Every structure is written in structure tokens, then in C-alpha cells.
Amino acid sequence: MSVMTEKNTYLNYINGAWVKSHSGDMVKVENPADIHDLVGYVQNSTAEDVDRAVAAANEAKAAWRKLSGAERGQYLYKTADIMEQRLDEIAACATREMGKTLPEAKGETARGIAILRYYAGEGMRKTGDVIPSTDKDALMFTTRVPLGVVGVISPWNFPVAIPIWKMAPALVYGNTVVIKPATETAITCAKIIACFEEAGLPAGVINLVTGPGSVVGQGLAEHNGVNGITFTGSNQVGKIIGQAALERGAKYQLEMGGKNPIIVTNEADLDAAAEAAITGAFRSTGQKCTATSRVIVQSKVYDRFKEKLIQRTKDITIGNSLKEDVWMGPIASKNQLDHCLSYIEKGIQEGASLLIGGEKLEAGDYQNGYYVQPAIFDNVTSDMTIAQEEIFGPVIALLKVGTMEEALDIANDVKFGLSASLFTQNIGHMLSFIDDIEAGLVRVNAESAGVELQAPFGGLKQSSSHSREQGEAAKDFFTAIKTVFIKQ
Ligand SMILES: NC(=O)C1=CN([C@@H]2O[C@H](COP(=O)(O)OP(=O)(O)OC[C@H]3O[C@@H](n4cnc5c(N)ncnc54)[C@H](O)[C@@H]3O)[C@@H](O)[C@H]2O)C=CC1
Numbered sequence: 001m002s003v004m005t006e007k008n009t010y011l012n013y014i015n016g017a018w019v020k021s022h023s024g025d026m027v028k029v030e031n032p033a034d035i036h037d038l039v040g041y042v043q044n045s046t047a048e049d050v051d052r053a054v055a056a057a058n059e060a061k062a063a064w065r066k067l068s069g070a071e072r073g074q075y076l077y078k079t080a081d082i083m084e085q086r087l088d089e090i091a092a093c094a095t096r097e098m099g100k101t102l103p104e105a106k107g108e109t110a111r112g113i114a115i116l117r118y119y120a121g122e123g124m125r126k127t128g129d130v131i132p133s134t135d136k137d138a139l140m141f142t143t144r145v146p147l148g149v150v151g152v153i154s155p156w157n158f159p160v161a162i163p164i165w166k167m168a169p170a171l172v173y174g175n176t177v178v179i180k181p182a183t184e185t186a187i188t189c190a191k192i193i194a195c196f197e198e199a200g201l202p203a204g205v206i207n208l209v210t211g212p213g214s215v216v217g218q219g220l221a222e223h224n225g226v227n228g229i230t231f232t233g234s235n236q237v238g239k240i241i242g243q244a245a246l247e248r249g250a251k252y253q254l255e256m257g258g259k260n261p262i263i264v265t266n267e268a269d270l271d272a273a274a275e276a277a278i279t280g281a282f283r284s285t286g287q288k289c290t291a292t293s294r295v296i297v298q299s300k301v302y303d304r305f306k307e308k309l310i311q312r313t314k315d316i317t318i319g320n321s322l323k324e325d326v327w328m329g330p331i332a333s334k335n336q337l338d339h340c341l342s343y344i345e346k347g348i349q350e351g352a353s354l355l356i357g358g359e360k361l362e363a364g365d366y367q368n369g370y371y372v373q374p375a376i377f378d379n380v381t382s383d384m385t386i387a388q389e390e391i392f393g394p395v396i397a398l399l400k401v402g403t404m405e406e407a408l409d410i411a412n413d414v415k416f417g418l419s420a421s422l423f424t425q426n427i428g429h430m431l432s433f434i435d436d437i438e439a440g441l442v443r444v445n446a447e448s449a450g451v452e453l454q455a456p457f458g459g460l461k462q463s464s465s466h467s468r469e470q471g472e473a474a475k476d477f478f479t480a481i482k483t484v485f486i487k488q
């Protein structure tokens with residue numbers, strides 16, 4: 001049976017076969033740019049489906065971990081080649097499922113392919129260190145072993161890159177995988193899994209189960225057959241998953257929200273800073289955990305900078321993301337649109353001034369989608385809800401400060417610590433920013449979003465569980481260290 005059966009219906013992938021859920025039910029996936037565009041149906045899976053997938057992953061793990069890293073890497077190279085041939089199809093599917101523009105989806109798919117190739121190469125890199133023993137007749141070294149079965153719970157906002165940056169290192173370091181993608185983008189995930197299938201991955205090494213987070217996601221987090229859980233999504237769900245894993249001694253990794261600031265000082269290149277604030281805040285319709293949501297500006301340049309932001313925002317074209325001239329697509333779902341509009345309302349109620357945007361778009365071509373105008377708020381204070389909580393939509397909160405110290409205090413005055421950006425030509429400001437900013441990604445004269453696959457990614461405070469994803473750092477999560485001592 002193939003990935004898809006009749007009526008645009010996509011199946012689970014368990015033990016090397018595309019199968020229906022035990023429930024017999026399906027969930028509809030529609031295009032947020034136009035809800036009459038039905039992307040397809042995915043399985044509404046149950047705890048039994050999770051059990052079957054976890055059993056298959058456990059069955060496959062002994063043979064998979066016994067392959068050399070280089071052999072496992074070869075499967076990833078093949079998967080990358082297959083994905084490259086399908087780049088346009090996968091990107092178009094991601095755009096239809098969650099509404100980011102086609103160039104963004106193509107860029108993300110290319111990034112997924114590059115991640116596969118990066119981790120394919122990891123299969124041939126070192127797995128340990130020789131450490132001198134105090135005993136001259138002994139050899140002491142470290143080696144690494146896989147965790148076993150890894151559960152991947154992924155969100156909808158990066159439907160290609162996030163599943164791949166979790167699955168590729170899990171696989172190359174010798175783990176088997178059960179993935180539960182967000183339902184909104186489960187078809188894109190099925191298409192990625194089909195690339196792994198065609199690359200010839202042995203049955204059970206990779207498994208896909210779609211369905212509700214509270215059943216399939218939680219089922220994985222609580223399952224005794226799952227040795228590690230890697231999650232990206234909301235803070236609320238991350239904490240539930242972390243607790244479930246901790247309860248049964250499984251390893252877990254959580255990447256959650258951000259409330260990322262950009263600081264613009266008196267000496268900054270204001271045009272570059274304005275462009276970075278706009279792209280950081282409004283690209284992908286603001287739905288990135290690294291998105292800029294607070295723009296903290298020194299008073300001498302505040303009015304000039306504000307004017308530049310407003311002008312640039314007026315140029316933004318909003319519409320169906322499959323169309324070429326569209327710069328910003330819809331919000332990914334009705335829930336997310338309502339969530340975003342409720343924050344805009346709250347900003348107004350709490351006394352911030354809405355400078356531009358913030359309206360739901362409903363007329364003409366917008367009537368069947370989830371569209372909102374990008375919004376900029378002035379007169380925001382750090383205690384306001386829009387300056388504290390993750391909105392995950394195209395909304396900027398502007399805050400005026402006198403000094404760099406004040407800017408840093410405000411930037412750090414949130415529970416999150418994912419990404420932060422500074423625009424300045426002042427080296428002293430750069431150094432204090434690098435030292436004092438509470439963020440895992442520190443960016444100078446660059447926008448807050450923008451992650452390179454070969455570097456560690458993760459946050460401080462409540463943005464993550466303090467481990468790091470991507471680059472070599474992924475090895476720390478997906479393996480366990482053994483310290484070996486050998487004496488003649
Ligand atoms: N850090 C990030 O990149 C992301 C952050 N978010 C934040 O979360 C907010 C809500 O978005 P949602 O899509 O509802 O996020 P979510 O945290 O509910 O969803 C993320 C993943 O977790 C799964 N899930 C849901 N409940 C679960 C449970 N009890 N146990 C295990 N897995 C579960 C979902 O099905 C999905 O696959 C957004 O407004 C945004 O603030 C959402 C997506 C990505």
C-alpha cells in the first residue's frame with residue numbers, strides 16, 4: 001500500500017507498511033489560506049496504534065544499532081537525494097498545510113535536505129575521547145550508545161525542518177523513531193517518511209503515527225517502550241511531556257516558546273535594523289519561536305525608527321501563500337488566528353497604542369482564510385501582556401528606553417530566553433549584550449530568527465529544557481555516554 005490511498009487519505013507508517021488506524025477515523029487537513037482547498041485526510045490514531053509503532057521500533061532497534069554509523073549515514077544520504085527530487089512537491093504541501101509562502105517552504109525543504117546530509121556525515125565522526133587514567137596500566141575512554149526508541153513530537157510551524165532535525169540525528173546515532181507530527185502538517189510529514197521508506201530504511205526503524213496530541217503525543221511520552229522524547233511546541237504541553245518522561249526515567253528534550261527582543265541603539269544602522277525587525281517579526285506570519293516580538297529602541301532614534309517600521313509594514317502584501325507576489329500568508333489555523341487577535345485586543349485594553357494593522361481581513365479573497373494585518377503597538381510597557389507572553393503572530397511591541405542598561409533590563413524581563421538581537425556599531429554595547437543577555441541565541445546586527453543547522457540551537461529559562469538541538473550538540477541528547485576503564 002502506498003503513503004496515500006483513495007480520497008487523499010494518508011496512512012500511518014508502522015513496521016515498514018502504510019496502515020490505517022485502529023479507530024477507522026480520520027482528521028481533515030485544510031489550507032488556512034482557503035479552507036475550501038482540502039489538502040487531505042490523516043489517521044486519527046489511538047493508543048493501540050502507538051503500541052504497535054513502539055513495538056515495531058523496539059523490534060528493529062537491535063539490528064539498527066549494530067550497523068556502523070557510516071552505514072546508517074548512507075540511508076540518510078539516499079533519503080536526502082530522494083527528497084531533493086521532490087522538493088517542489090513537499091514545499092507546496094507544507095505551504096498548503098500551514099500557509100507559509102512558497103519561497104519560505106522551498107527554503108525550509110532545502111534546509112531539511114542539508115540537515116540530512118550533515119547528519120549522514122556524523123556517522124563517520126568521533127564518538128568519544130581517550131582520558132588519561134591515574135593507573136598507568138589502564139586505558140580509559142568514553143564511547144556513546146543510542147538511547148533505544150526515540151519519540152518525536154513536532155509542531156506545525158516548521159513542518160519539514162523540525163521533524164528532520166530531530167529524526168536525522170536520532171537515526172544516525174543508532175536510535176529507532178516513532179514520530180507524531182502536528183495534525184495541521186501531518187501530510188508533509190508523511191511525504192518525508194515516504195522518502196525514508198524509498199531509501200530502504202529497514203522495517204520498524206522509522207514509524208509515523210498521526211492524531212491528537214493528548215492521545216498519540218501523550219501516549220508516546222508515557223510509554224515505557226520509549227526511551228527518549230524530543231518535543232517542540234508550547235510551554236504548557238512541553239511541561240506535561242517533561243513530567244511524564246521524568247516520572248518513568250526517560251530522557252527528554254523540550255524546545256518551547258520565545259519572546260524575543262531586538263534592541264536598537266542610537267548608533268545603529270536604522271535601515272538594516274528596521275528590515276531585520278520586519279522580517280524577524282512578520283516572516284512566516286510571526287509563527288516562529290525565534291520571531292521578533294519586542295522592539296526596544298533608544299529614545300534619540302525612536303521616532304525615526306518607528307516611522308521606518310510603519311513605512312515598511314505598509315509595503316507588505318498579504319494573501320494566498322501559493323501566489324508569487326505574496327510576502328505574508330495566513331495564520332496557520334483558526335485557533336492560532338483567534339489566539340493572535342485576542343492578544344491584539346488585550347494590548348488595546350491595557351493601554352498600548354495600535355499604530356498600524358491588527359485587523360482581521362475578511363473581504364474578497366480573504367474571506368475563506370485566516371488572515372490578519374501585521375500589527376505594531378506603541379507606548380508599550382514591559383508589564384503588559386503583549387510584552388510578556390508569546391503571541392505567535394505578526395505583532396510587534398515597541399518599547400522606548402534611555403540607556404543600554406535599561407534596554408538589557410527590559411530585554412531580560414520575561415520568562416523566556418530563546419533568541420535576542422542587537423543593532424549597534426558600539427563595541428561596548430555588543431560586549432555587554434553578549435555577556436548579559438539571557439538568551440541561547442545571541443545575534444548582533446542580524447535578525448532574531450535564523451538558525452544554522454551546524455550550530456547548537458536552544459534557549460535559556462523557560463524556552464527549553466536546557467539541552468541543545470542541531471549541530472554536534474544533538475549527540476548529547478540522542479546518545480548516552482559510557483566511561484570505559486580497561487586494565488590488563
Ligand atoms: N516553539 C515553537 O516553535 C512552537 C510554539 N508553539 C506555541 O504553542 C502555542 C499553541 O500551539 P499548538 O500547536 O497548540 O502547540 P502544542 O504544544 O499543543 O503542539 C505541539 C505538538 O504537541 C502535540 N501535543 C499537544 N498536546 C499534547 C500532549 N498533551 N502530549 C503530547 N503531545 C501533545 C501536538 O499535537 C503537536 O504535535 C502557539 O501559539 C505558540 O505560542 C506552537 C508551535 C511551535
Ligand SMILES: O=C(O)CCC(=O)C(=O)O
Pocket residue numbers: 157158232287288289290449450451
Ligand atoms: O528560526 C528558525 O529557523 C527556527 C525556529 C524554530 O525552531 C521554531 O520556530 O520552532
